[in-house]
Amino acid sequence: MDKNHLIFDFQSTTPCSARVVEEMAPYWNEFWGNPSNTNNRSGLFASAAVEVSREKIASWLNINPKRLIFTSGATEANNLGLVGHAKAKAKLYGKPGHIITITTEHHAVLDPLRQLKNAGFRLTELQPNKDGLINIDQVSEAFEKDTFLVSVMAANNEIGVLQPISEIGSFCRRKGIVFHTDAAQALGYLDLDPDRLQIDMMSLSAHKIYGPKGIGALVIREGVPLEPSQYGGGQERGIRSGTLAVPLIVGFAKAVEITRNDQQERNKRLLFFRNLLLKGLKKNISGLVVNGSIDQRLPHNLNISFPGVNGSRLHSQLRRFIFCTSGSACSNGEPSYVLQEIGLCKRDAEASIRMSIGRNTTEQDINKAVGIITNIVNNLRK
Numbered sequence: 001m002d003k004n005h006l007i008f009d010f011q012s013t014t015p016c017s018a019r020v021v022e023e024m025a026p027y028w029n030e031f032w033g034n035p036s037n038t039n040n041r042s043g044l045f046a047s048a049a050v051e052v053s054r055e056k057i058a059s060w061l062n063i064n065p066k067r068l069i070f071t072s073g074a075t076e077a078n079n080l081g082l083v084g085h086a087k088a089k090a091k092l093y094g095k096p097g098h099i100i101t102i103t104t105e106h107h108a109v110l111d112p113l114r115q116l117k118n119a120g121f122r123l124t125e126l127q128p129n130k131d132g133l134i135n136i137d138q139v140s141e142a143f144e145k146d147t148f149l150v151s152v153m154a155a156n157n158e159i160g161v162l163q164p165i166s167e168i169g170s171f172c173r174r175k176g177i178v179f180h181t182d183a184a185q186a187l188g189y190l191d192l193d194p195d196r197l198q199i200d201m202m203s204l205s206a207h208k209i210y211g212p213k214g215i216g217a218l219v220i221r222e223g224v225p226l227e228p229s230q231y232g233g234g235q236e237r238g239i240r241s242g243t244l245a246v247p248l249i250v251g252f253a254k255a256v257e258i259t260r261n262d263q264q265e266r267n268k269r270l271l272f273f274r275n276l277l278l279k280g281l282k283k284n285i286s287g288l289v290v291n292g293s294i295d296q297r298l299p300h301n302l303n304i305s306f307p308g309v310n311g312s313r314l315h316s317q318l319r320r321f322i323f324c325t326s327g328s329a330c331s332n333g334e335p336s337y338v339l340q341e342i343g344l345c346k347r348d349a350e351a352s353i354r355m356s357i358g359r360n361t362t363e364q365d366i367n368k369a370v371g372i373i374t375n376i377v378n379n380l381r382k
C-alpha cells in the first residue's frame, strides 16, 4: 500500500493480518487434502482444521457449530439465506409471500430481495429516519398476514448506524417469522449472540475483520427451512455444496480469535480516535454535518458532509492524500443512495466522505487527517 497516503478506509475491507496469513500457510500445500475425503491423512488434517475452525467461530457466537454454513462471503450468505428461505417458504405454502427490509441495506441484500420481487414475492422497503435508524413501529406497521421474512442489517456500511436488531428480533419471534441480519460490518465490533438477539439467520464476512477475502458464513437457527443455492457433493449439510476453502476457513477462525481477544479494548480506542477526528474537524470547518446517529454507531465510522462544497473536487483533492470513500465500495461512483435515503440532496451526498479507522491507526494519523481535510474544504469554499 502507498506509504504516502493516510488510510481511512477500513470498511470496504481490511488487510489480512500477518498472524492470519501465518496460520493459513500450511493449508495451501502441506495439509492440502480435501476435507470431504478423510480416507487419507491429508484429508483428515484438512477436515479437522475445518471443524476446529467452525467450533472457534461458533463458540464466539455462542451457538452449536452445526449452525454455521461456510460461504464465500457475506454476499453469498445473504443470497443463500434470503433466496433459500423464500424458496422454501413458497414451496411450503404454494405461493410467494411478503418480505420486509430497509432501503439503506447493502446491495448484497437489496438485490436478491428485488430479484425475489421480480419472481412474485411482495417486498416492503422501509425508509429509515434522518438519523439512519428505523424503529420497531415501522416494522410492525409494514407487517402483513403473509409476511414471513424480515431482513435488517446490524450495522450500516456507509454511515455505521446500528439498527435495533434485538427489538426487531423479538418482534419477529413473537410473530413467528424469520429475522435475517447482515452482520458483515458488525462482526468484531458488537456482541453477536444470535439467540440472545433472536436472530434466525445472520451473514458474516472474514475480510472485514483482518481475515482473508473469499470466506464468510451464514448462521442459521435449527428448523429454519432453506433451499440450497447450489447442488453437488452435499457439503455443509447439503445446503452449500462445494469443496471447502480450507486455508480461508482456518484464516477466518484465526481472525475471529484475534478480534475476539481485543474487541473491548479496540472499540474504546477506536471511539476515542473517532471522537478526536470529529472534534478536530468540527472545530475547523463550519457547517459540517454528521450523517446518521452519532450515538447508535460503529466506533470506527464517521460519515460527514460539507454542504456548499463541490463533491467531485473534494474527492479528487482528498484522493491525493487520504484513502477514504464517498459511499460504499460498490456504489459505482454514483452519489450514495444511503445518504439520499436519509434526506440528503444529491449535491450534499456528493460532498460527503466516509472515514473508517483501522486497528493500527495512530493519533498522529488522526491529527494529520484533520489538517488535510480542513485545508481542502476551507480552500474549496473560498
Ligand SMILES: Cc1ncc(COP(=O)(O)O)c(C=O)c1O
Pocket (backbone or CB within 6 Å): 011, 012, 072, 073, 074, 075, 076, 106, 108, 153, 155, 156, 157, 182, 184, 185, 204, 205, 206, 207, 215, 216, 329
Ligand atoms: C453490509 C455488507 N454486506 C455485505 C457485504 C459483502 O460482503 P462480501 O464482500 O463478504 O461478499 C459488505 C461488504 O462490503 C457489507 O458491507
